[in-house]
Amino acid sequence: MIELITGFFLVSGAAFMVVAALGLVRMPDLPMRLHATTKAGVLGAGLMMVGVAIYFGEGGVTARAVAVIGFLLLTAPVAAHAIGRAGYFVGVPLWERTRSDELKGRYDEKTHTLASPPEMNESSPDDEPRR
């Protein structure tokens, strides 16, 4: 029974890894690739470590497997955010069919700080109806 559950977790985690790798190859631009690899990759690795924890069923192994999952869940979003931010500042081109780039013209290229463009400071956001 334990082998059956472990095998299920291993194979499903590996399947999510394949989904992540397919997204990495097939997605057209950097933010979409980040979206595919970060979420599916962390889910895949986490499922496989859950399989390890279930298979051995000892306190020490389970604690270390949970620690690995915790580190993955803590670090993957931060790393993805840092890479995506750096990619945007470096000027990686977005997909040609991207509908809207909300950050365009709103960050200072020298100081890397975000601000509203000058014409937006005069009218408060409440005046404009949201589209």
Add this chain to the structure above:
Amino acid sequence: MFEIAIIVANVLLSISLVLGFWRLYLGPTLPDRVVALELIASLTIGFIAVYVISSGRTPFIDVAMVLALTAFLAAIGFARYLEKGGHREDD
């Protein structure tokens, strides 16, 4: 049955590794390659999980832990390098 599950997991991870290296080769920009390296680190954690189960050597879980943290440090380092001193893509 269980051996088949381990083989299937290994095969799926190997396919993912090939796809990850394909993106690492294609690029086209440095952040894309960093994303590919990040995924390859996750894949290595998966390989370690399969190896720990198939061989019963539980100390290798520590390797997975260290690998997760090292991959995080590498990604942060690349991101800082790109932001502070890298070249611009559209210059």
